[in-house]
Structures are given as structure tokens and as C-alpha cells.
Amino acid sequence: MRRILVAGNWKLNGSTETIKELLKGILAGISDAKADVAVCAPYIYIPLVQDILAGTEVGYGSQSISENDSGAFTGEISGPMLNDFACKYAIVGHSERRSLFCEKDTDTANKFAAARKHGLTPILCVGELLEEREQGITEEVVSRQLDAVIELEGVEALADAVIAYEPVWAIGTGKTASPQQAQDVHAFIRGKIAKLNAEVAEKVQILYGGSVNGGNADELFAMPDIDGGLIGGASLKAEDFLAICKAG
């Protein structure tokens, strides 16, 4: 039985004050969460998050990772640096990294490899644009994004990873994929992995991301291949985030 994971992606949001307040609120209400819970903070606030979450069951991580360990890569943060602050997760291939920062499938695969090399659990984001869905090529797009990782790291690497299916048209738009639309793609992803390794397919957690909130999380998480959510906007308010953590 796979566990449910709810991971917040704070993106470029927060300050010392608001993060203290947010985490205080989350910790106050977390005891009846049904899911495992994590937050992915802007790099500069990771030490603060580490301090506040020490000794709690809430995991934390970064929103990206450099494919390099050290060297002349201005502005980057590496796996060893994230280890220094005991991060558990690193998001890789978020659609905003792909579209706004020109990260290609191979860059995402290299970041995925870097996270694993340093014992971090990659949260690998995949998902199609609206026009790709309208062209009927969702499965092709998601397949291509997964293949880049499988070719570099092997399908076994997915056993210790998390996949997040995030249709780009649903991210931050208030338009959630219907539970069935999401389930169809999740089942496709699991089926694709199963053709290569049935055990890995059974084990890998596949989260849904895209305008998840307290009102739709129950239905989404009830689908057989949806193992939780990657949450953007609703992870910034303790009350909203907790409502999702208690779903399922």
C-alpha cells in the first residue's frame, strides 16, 4: 500500500516572518494529517525551515538542484549543500523551470541524477501544455519527459523517487484536472513503468499537481493511482494546506 504524500511548493514566496507563521500554523494542526507532509522552500530559507521543523515529522526540501556538485556555476545550489541542511527532497523539472528557465528534459534528468547521488528524493515533475492536451499528445509528452530520466538513471531509480504529474494548464490557474483526467495519466505513467519493472511501478508515488485545494483533494486522492499532491498556491496558507494534508 503506497502512502499519501502532500508536498508544498512555495515557489518565490515568503519572508522570515511569514514562513515562521506558516510553519507554526502547519505544526499546530498536523497531528491529524492522513498524509506524509513536506514543504519545498526557497533556498535561502532552508536553514530557517530546518530549525523550525527539527524533531517534527514534516519533511522539507528544495525547489531545484544543480546538476554539479561544486565549481564555477554562479547562482547554483548543489546536492552537498542541500545535504548540509538535511534536506530530504528536491523538486526537479517543475514546469516553471522548464518554461521560464529553459530547462530541457536532459537537464531535468541530470538534476534527478544529482539528487539521487546525494541521497535526496527527487520529485520529478512531468506534464503537458494545454495545446499538447488539445492535440491529443499528453501521453507522448509525459513519456518523453520520463524517458529522459529512465535512459540516464534506469527505471529502478524511480523506486526511490516521487513523480508529480502536473498538467501545465492546471498550475496556478484554478483549473484542476478532473479526478478521472488525472487518474488516466497517472495510470498511463504507472503502466509505462510496469512494462519495464512491475515492482518499481507498484512502489513509485505519483502525485498530482495543479490547483489542488481542500475542496478537491479528497476526490483526487481517492483515485487508485494518485498518491498525493504537489501543492503550489494552497501551500502558502496553513489552513488551506492542512485541509489538503487531512484529505484522502
Ligand code: PEP
Ligand atoms: C505547482 O506549482 O507545482 C502547483 C501545482 O501550483 P498550484 O497548486 O498553485 O496550481
